[in-house]
Amino acid sequence: MQRVGVDNQELIHSRINHPIRGYPQNLTAMKDSRPALSLFTGGLLTLVVFIALPGFGQSRYAQPDTYAGLIAESETYFEDKLKTDKIVGLSAAIIMDGKVIWKKGFGYADQQTKTPMTVNTVVNIGSVTKTFTALSVMQLEERGLLDIQKPLTTYLPTFHPLTRPGIPLDSVTVKTLITHTSGIQSDVWKNSDLGSGHYTDVLGFINQTHLVYPAGLAGLYSNAGYNILGHLIRDVTQTDYVQYVHKHIFTVLGMTHSGFAMDGLTNRTKIYAYGQQANEYELRDIASGGIYTDMNDFTTYALGMLQAYRGESTALLKQATAQKMFTQQNAQVPLETNKKGLGWFMFRNDSTFAMYHAGSAGFTHAKLLLIPDRNAALLVLTNTAEGGQAAETFCFNELPRFGLRIPDLFPTPTTHLVGKPQDLVTLADSTLTSYVGIYAESNSYNVVKLTNHQLILVNGGQKLVLKPVSETEFLPYDVKGADTIPRVEQRLIFRKLKGKTFLFRRVNTRDYNLGYWLRPIDPHIWSNRMGIYEHYGYQLMIGDSKFKRAELYMSADSVLMLRLSTMGSSSEMPLDAIDANYALSSGVNSGFGGVNVIFREAPLYQTLEFAGLSFRKPH
Structure with missing residues (x-):
């Protein structure tokens, strides 16, 4: 699911990104519940489930008012919004x-x-159902039926997604599912309507995927994770999720x-x-x-x-x-x-x-x-x-x-505080070279190059010169003709986390993730996979979210790219190839970032799966 977020304003969260809970109506309008930043425009796309807001930070009330005043203004507000927003x-x-x-x-x-x-x-x-699911899990912990700090497999041994080095399965605790930090991908769209599927089907779908990140590394809003929690509640209590919520929440409260x-x-x-x-x-x-x-x-x-x-x-x-x-x-x-x-x-x-x-x-x-x-x-x-x-x-x-x-x-930044501009330092080319590469975001990527003993960052037609102030921290300079202009309130910081190098943009007291270093691929391995895959099989049943095709191609920078198209729009994303049959859509916390892309061979077709939806092209 994608959630709705803030565009070019102070962001809030939404994957939430969504006019429809996790099922985008079209790709161009979609913003995720996880914020992403455009390096050059400073625009924010978030998603925890939050929507673009017209101006915050000030109360509508200059002085504390009575509840009567609050009520009157609330009624006027909604009466006006019914007309202006066509509600x-x-x-x-x-x-x-x-x-x-x-x-x-x-x-x-x-x-x-x-x-x-x-x-x-x-x-x-x-x-908001997720708050009921989390409440149910915490009730079970109160009753001594589970411990949220323990691995999910303690209580749900049928949880066994695909594994790879550096991502231990036991690090996926019940708590990481509750906090959206388990590394489980956001959604599975196959059979996502109630007539076609059951919430307990989600576990089987996820078992066919890789965890996107090691548990505890990143916040990745996951509807799939919460349906697995529903499955957990069912298995621990031997009561279906629906009956459990009725008995232990609705009936208790008189709802x-x-x-x-x-x-x-x-x-x-x-x-x-x-x-x-x-x-x-x-x-x-x-x-x-x-x-x-x-x-x-x-x-x-x-x-x-x-x-x-x-x-x-x-x-x-x-x-x-x-x-x-x-x-x-x-x-x-x-x-x-x-x-x-x-x-x-x-x-x-x-x-x-x-x-x-x-x-x-x-x-x-x-x-x-x-x-x-x-x-x-x-x-x-x-x-x-x-x-x-x-x-x-x-x-x-x-x-x-x-x-x-x-x-x-917003969380407290994990990079060190950026204060007044520091004196520039000189770093050896061997150190600078360690940062060279592609840093993939959800819908674009940044190219970091070493030219004349300094790092250059390129995104499309825009370019920044990165001048070091420490071994990992760089002051970015905009290139304006023959001049360079420092962004004195900003730093670009390279940081290694769980074996991956991430690029952060630090602005005053905010961290923005600009992607992680993308492993180079062998184009020859993927050359026969390139081309257009037409959708077939299960289709989303909601709104205008009808997926039409997926196109796999190689960018000019040798980045494996996927263009996903609906009937009237498209979204392009870098792919992080895990092996010859699996890749992940890139990006952290935003857009379509963190979805398994699965490639399979059939007698007549090559197939591609994205979030459970199927696409194919003839051999």
């Missing part, structure tokens, strides 16, 4: 001081029949209007995109995006989590466990884009914190922001693809009210 229907709620002070529906649940959207309208909450597609819930909304009603699409991946609820139950869930954290109720979870879920768990992950607890994304500074998750499925959106120390929450559900931005902006505009701001989401 058919939404519902929203505000919790303050442990009480629901406001909840209301706007627009229509069914535009044709003029059925109003109310707090009783049921909506698919998409990836009587919540469930899954197979539950036949009443009052479900119609769904909309581009001004038209869209077809329903039930996801196979119920443990990562399958829960439906209305605003009444959604607020009940938010209150239940707040009460557990504050020790006001332990029916759902013990206070210590809830506080563990709401404590940052990924501070030691070197390639991260967002602070995370267990199952939640996290805004955190020295004074306070908030927990957040967003979801999108079948064009609906759900947003849930919890501020535990203030016993407060903001919640939005919408039935329209275009409604995600308004919903998220509503939540994030209120962060300053609680002493938070957007940058509190």
Whole structure:
């Protein structure tokens, strides 16, 4: 899945990248829940599941206001957004001081029949389901049925993806799945609708793939990983995931209007995109995006989590466990884009914190922001693809009210602090040569060359001169004709992690990953694989995400490239060849980065698989 992110603004997370939970409507519009940076423009594409936001860092309120003022402004905000953003229907709620002070529906649940959207309208909450899955796992740990620090194979011995040197299987713990740091690829699109597949099928698909990274190296948002957690819950409890959630969460909290597609819930909304009603699409991946609820139950869930954290109720979870879920768990992950607890994304500074998750499925959106120390929450559900931005902006505009701001989401940099410009140093060509090569991002790559005893970085038609200030840190200079102009607030830093050399761009207190060193390939081995592969077999059933073809070619810099095309758009990505039959789409935390590409020979065709979808070309 790709998630929706921020483009050319302060980013937030979204793979989330997605108008549809992980199933892009088209490749050009898609942005991931994992942020990527354009080296030359400074633009951000993120994805944890977050959407482009028009301006953060300031509250809409110059002075603290009463709840009456907050309610009035919230109602005006949504009434305006219904018109300006062409949203058919939404519902929203505000919790303050442990009480629901406001909840209301706007627009229509069914535009044709003029059925109003109310707090009783049921909506698919998409990836917010992951917070329920993480909660279920933590309940099992409370009961002594598992330990999240232990390898996943302790409880799920049928987990056996392909292995290669430097990526030990035992490093994949239950916790790494919860925090999206397991190295399991993001999605498997084959049989991804509920009519074609079951959530337990995902494990078998993943067992045919390589882990993308060693566990603990990088944050890679993974729907597949959360469906494997659903499988884990089933095997440990001998209870299907659906029944487990009903018994141990919905029933405990009294969420009587919540469930899954197979539950036949009443009052479900119609769904909309581009001004038209869209077809329903039930996801196979119920443990990562399958829960439906209305605003009444959604607020009940938010209150239940707040009460557990504050020790006001332990029916759902013990206070210590809830506080563990709401404590940052990924501070030691070197390639991260967002602070995370267990199952939640996290805004955190020295004074306070908030927990957040967003979801999108079948064009609906759900947003849930919890501020535990203030016993407060903001919640939005919408039935329209275009409604995600308004919903998220509503939540994030209120962060300053609680002493938070957007940058509190970003992790502490792992490279050293960049201060005032340092004196340049001289490095031997032998040292500089160790950095020469291709550094692959999700949709492009950077070429680092050694010319006249200095490193040159080229991306397309743009060029930077890199002048060393230490053995691993370089000051970048823009080339303007015969002149070079230093970017004094920036550094480019080469860093070796788990056997790979990564290139970072450090700007003040932010790290941006610019890709990792790509192993050279033998073009002769891949020459007979080049060409156009036409899609065949299972096709995505949702929106306009109809994949048409995949083209394998070699770039002018001898980089193996894949061009993936839908009916009206395309995306190009460098490939990291593992062996003659497997490659990985490149890039860290962004775009289509981190997907297995599998090549097979058949009597009449050569086949290529991408995220489980199949393409072929004649011999």
